[in-house]
Amino acid sequence: xxxxxxxxxxxxxxxxxxxxxxxxxxxxxxxxxxxxxxxxxxxxxxxxxxxxxxxxxxxxxxxxxxxxxxxxxxxxxxxxxxxxxxxxxxxxxxxxxxxxxxxxxxxxxxxxxxxxxxxxxxxxxxxxxxxxxxxxxxxxxxxxxxxxxxxxxxxxxxxxxxxxxxxxxxxx
Numbered sequence: 001x002x003x004x005x006x007x008x009x010x011x012x013x014x015x016x017x018x019x020x021x022x023x024x025x026x027x028x029x030x031x032x033x034x035x036x037x038x039x040x041x042x043x044x045x046x047x048x049x050x051x052x053x054x055x056x057x058x059x060x061x062x063x064x065x066x067x068x069x070x071x072x073x074x075x076x077x078x079x080x081x082x083x084x085x086x087x088x089x090x091x092x093x094x095x096x097x098x099x100x101x102x103x104x105x106x107x108x109x110x111x112x113x114x115x116x117x118x119x120x121x122x123x124x125x126x127x128x129x130x131x132x133x134x135x136x137x138x139x140x141x142x143x144x145x146x147x148x149x150x151x152x153x154x155x156x157x158x159x160x161x162x163x164x165x166x167x168x169x170x171x172x
Contacts (some may be wrong), residue, residue, distance in 0.1 A: 006023065025104050032112035039119050039126050043066060048080040051141040054148035062152060067161035070152050074164045077149040084149060085167040 037043035062073055119125050126132040156165035
């Protein structure tokens with residue numbers, strides 16, 4: 001038992017320092033395993049500059065109001081936020097892929113639950129270390145980025161632009 005805590009700390013530090021592919025199983029596991037470091041405010045999520053800018057002025061007039069300028073800014077937001085709701089539909093998956101996704105999600109949930117339970121009074125620790133405030137700030141920036149992207153797509157639609165500078169139009 002006395003070796004468990006140092007071994008877990010080593011695992012957390014090793015996973016926090018690795019850089020797996022975005023949205024991969026590895027990145028999700030790193031996020032789950034490094035939860036205590038985030039709770040202690042030792043590991044911070046860097047907010048992309050495009051989201052910080054969006055938070056300051058989500059409805060500001062774009063610097064380049066042309067369709068090309070709107071598309072560039074929207075693509076920068078897509079890179080920070082992920083695909084928008086009007087993105088291309090996901091490829092259909094079979095039972096095997098769905099089953100694998102369920103197992104992956106369960107494994108990530110188990111790791112996250114285990115690591116989050118390492119810190120007693122986690123909610124208070126997050127408040128005292130500033131991790132809760134940082135998490136709220138990140139959430140506000142993501143929300144502002146989503147609003148900014150929708151605003152820019154609306155401008156693009158009004159100007160007659162095509163995707164990505166405007167919403168993808170449905171044929172149905």
